[in-house]
Amino acid sequence: MSPLHLYDDARARTFEPFALTRPAGELRAGALLVRQRWEQALALTAAGFVGAPHLASFEELDAPAASTDVLPARAIVANARFAPALAVADPDADVWACDGRVAAVRLREALPVDRLADGTLELEALADPQARTAPIRGWWMQEVWDYVGQLTTMLADDLPVIGPTLQPMYHGATVLGTHPVFVEAGAHVEPYVVLDASAGAIVIRREATVQAFTRVVGPCYVGQASLVTADKIAACAIGEVARVHGEISTSIVLGHSNKAHDGFVGHSYLGRWVNLGAGTTTSNLKNTYGTVALWTPAGVRDTGLQFLGTLFGDHAKTGIGLQLNTGTVLGAGANVYDRMPPKAVAPFAWGGAAPYDTYDVDKFVDVAARAMARRQVTLGARGAAQLRAAHARGTGR
Structure with missing residues (x-):
């Protein structure tokens, strides 16, 4: 082989x-x-x-x-x-x-x-x-924003393939639309959930929980052991062991990340171990209805997308009530709060307003280990070494 x-x-x-x-x-x-x-x-x-x-x-x-x-x-x-x-x-x-x-x-x-x-x-x-x-x-994926730009097309192609391979269970939710809905055995769908398959299929994996008064709108994928609750979850790919509360649309949650409170997130990508403070809100559409520009290592570039929110790097964290502009890049390990940050936040930035301080590497690794332990994942020696290498590269230290 x-x-x-x-x-x-x-x-x-x-x-x-x-x-x-x-x-x-x-x-x-x-x-x-x-x-x-x-x-x-x-x-x-x-x-x-x-x-x-x-x-x-x-x-x-x-x-x-x-x-x-x-x-x-x-x-x-x-x-x-x-x-x-x-x-x-x-x-x-x-x-x-x-x-x-x-x-x-x-x-x-x-x-x-x-x-x-x-x-x-x-x-x-x-x-x-x-x-x-x-x-x-x-x-x-020609550009980093293609993961968001092509999300709904890919989900529409993926879900009818994934769904029939799963062992189904009776769920009792209200189902709308004609696209298929696949709830894997071992998932927990509470009463008063609406699964709206009018625009695309829905897949809910084992050990996932969809709490009452949640509307899941297809095409949508909810990964193993994730929790979605109490708002509209539309056209998203939510990875495993994630917590999603409040409105989220056309976004990717890589996995093991928390959006556990109110606040709109749209056309965004959450890396792993991201935590959004209560009320964190992304803008995904300019008031001019024009295309969104995004920072890249080669400079700010026009994405050609009318809708684009925030790209959250791994281990990024936001404070309560933080507002994020259209087309924001929040660097890995950044921890920002209070004021709306600039559209490009450096990796491992720390503070309430630019110019930010730099997150101390020892404190960062310690917090990362604690966050991971909350989801029964151990940060090993190799993983810690890689995070330290990323910190050194990202901060030039």
Whole structure:
């Protein structure tokens, strides 16, 4: 069986505020992580990832570790910016391509990981022109905002595939619309819940809880052991062990994050271990109805999207009542409160107004460990080392 390795190319390594703390394969795209999508498409379990050097100690849940030394001949290298559709691809191919670009390649010969170290090597350079090439359906993430921009399209494609694979249960909720609703055995749907499938399918995974007086609007995915409650949850991909209260729309919650109070969040992306203080509210539409500009490492750029809220980096935290402007980037580990922050907040910023102080690294790691322990996750030595490396890189210290 060929080992599968996900590759962060140079573009993927600019996908801030997430690239500082995680490889692109561990981002949620549509209902599932990119890694999970590749594993399903190729019927393989990922053996590792090739990413930026500061992620060498990355450790998280069931994620594979960074690949080292040499990738063996016949290993499959997949571009982590490509999110395959949830269908089995041709297992006998040596090259998989979409939209005229190579999405994955089976190596003809052993490949030193060092050749991929800076992300500039294109997979086309590794493909044998005589190799058997097969098409693979999916979505290229050309920019970091594409995860939000393509969310509803991907959910509409994902949920009718995921749903029938689950063991169903009777739920008793009021169901509207004609799209399918899939509630996995072991989920808890309380009375007075409305599952509105008028615009798309709904999937609620085992151990998830949907509390009374919640309206879940499809297409929507609620991950394992997550809690959603008391407002409208529309067109979202909510990962595992998340807490979501108050209105949220067209947003991705990577997992293990808290939006446990009132406050609107729209067209946004919450990384892992994010905590939003009560009343935190994002703007996702300009008063001019024009397209939204977003900070990137290459400068502020026009996204072409009319709707875009906030990208919250891993471990970011907001104070109560914080308001966030359209197209805000909140860096990993940032802890901001009181006044509306600028549209680009540096990683590990701390304070009530710009210019911010820098979050002390020892205090940050200690708080991260405590937050993770609340969800029965231990921050190990490797994970702590990676967070320290991210802090050093993000703060220039």
